[in-house]
Amino acid sequence: MKKPRVGIFKLTSCDGCQLSILNMEDELLSIIDLFDIAYFREATDRPLKGEFDISLVEGSISTDWQKKEIINIRWRSRTLITIGACATSGGLQALRNWSSLEGYKKYVYQSPEAINALSTSTPISDHVYVDYELWGCPISTHALSETLVSLILDRKPVIRKYSVCMDCKKKGIPCLLVSKGEPCLGPITLTGCGAICPSLEKPCYGCFGPKENGNIESLLRMFKNMGITQQECIMLLDKMNTYTYRKVRIEQSS
Ligand code: SF4
Ligand code: SF4
Ligand code: SF4
CATH class of the missing domain: 3.40.50.700 (NADH:ubiquinone oxidoreductase-like, 20kDa subunit)
Structure with missing residues (x-):
C-alpha cells in the first residue's frame, strides 16, 4: 500500500x-x-x-x-x-x-x-x-x-467534545471553582489535556479553546459574583484563544 x-x-x-x-x-x-x-x-x-x-x-x-x-x-x-x-x-x-x-x-x-x-x-x-x-x-x-x-x-476521528470539568470528575480532582472560589475556565473549555492544571491545583485558563455550546456569559457572571472585575474577566479569556472566545461571545449574544 x-x-x-x-x-x-x-x-x-x-x-x-x-x-x-x-x-x-x-x-x-x-x-x-x-x-x-x-x-x-x-x-x-x-x-x-x-x-x-x-x-x-x-x-x-x-x-x-x-x-x-x-x-x-x-x-x-x-x-x-x-x-x-x-x-x-x-x-x-x-x-x-x-x-x-x-x-x-x-x-x-x-x-x-x-x-x-x-x-x-x-x-x-x-x-x-x-x-x-x-x-x-x-x-x-x-x-x-x-x-x-x-x-x-478511512474512518472519522473520535475527538471528544466535552469540557475539562468532565475530566476532573472522572479523575476525582476536587473542584477549584467550588471548593476554593478560583476562577477556572474548565466548564467552558474543550477537553483534551486530561485536566492537567486542576490536577496540579491550578485553574484552567482555556488553552484548548471554547467547548461547543459552553455558557461563557453564565460563567463570567459567576466570576463577577465572586468579586472578579469585568476587566479581569476579559483578561482571563484574552489569551491564546482570544479571537475565538470573542467571536463566540458575539455569536452567543446575537
Ligand atoms: S476545577 Fe475547574 S475544570 Fe475542574 S471541575 Fe472545577 S471548574 Fe471544572
Ligand atoms: S489550561 Fe489547557 S492544559 Fe490547563 S487544564 Fe485548561 S485546557 Fe488543560
Ligand atoms: S503558541 Fe502556538 S505553536 Fe506554540 S504551543 Fe501554543 S499553539 Fe502551539
Whole structure:
C-alpha cells in the first residue's frame, strides 16, 4: 500500500506544537512507518515539492506572504489539519487584533521597524477550508495520532467534545471553582489535556479553546459574583484563544 504523503508546515507560532510531535517518542515510532513524512522543516531539510495527502499546519496568518502561502498549501493538500491554538484560533498574537500592532511591536522587538506584519493575526479557517482542527497550546498528541490513524483507516476521528470539568470528575480532582472560589475556565473549555492544571491545583485558563455550546456569559457572571472585575474577566479569556472566545461571545449574544 502506498504510504500517505505528509507535510508539516509552520506559519506564525512558537514551534511548540511541532516539538510535541517530535516528543511523541513511542507513539510516533509506532505510527511513523505508516506515513511518508515528505516535508517537515523542524526535523529535516527536505525541500517543499509535490502534493500531500495530509498537511499539518502550525501557526496563524500574521503576514502578507502567509496569506499566499496557505492558499498554496491548501492547493497541494488533500486533507488539511490545523495543529494548535495559533493555527486554529489565531494564537496569543491575535491580542493585537483588539489593540495596536505598533504598540506591541515596540514592547516585543528591539528593532520594531524591521517587522513587516499584518495588523491582525487570524486562524487558518478564516482563509481556506480546514478539514480538521486540533486545539490546545500545545496540541494533544493523542488527538493527533487518533486523527492520523483514522485517516489511514478511512474512518472519522473520535475527538471528544466535552469540557475539562468532565475530566476532573472522572479523575476525582476536587473542584477549584467550588471548593476554593478560583476562577477556572474548565466548564467552558474543550477537553483534551486530561485536566492537567486542576490536577496540579491550578485553574484552567482555556488553552484548548471554547467547548461547543459552553455558557461563557453564565460563567463570567459567576466570576463577577465572586468579586472578579469585568476587566479581569476579559483578561482571563484574552489569551491564546482570544479571537475565538470573542467571536463566540458575539455569536452567543446575537
Ligand atoms: S499553539 Fe501554543 S504551543 Fe502551539 S505553536 Fe502556538 S503558541 Fe506554540
Ligand atoms: S476545577 Fe475547574 S475544570 Fe475542574 S471541575 Fe472545577 S471548574 Fe471544572
Ligand atoms: S487544564 Fe485548561 S489550561 Fe490547563 S492544559 Fe488543560 S485546557 Fe489547557
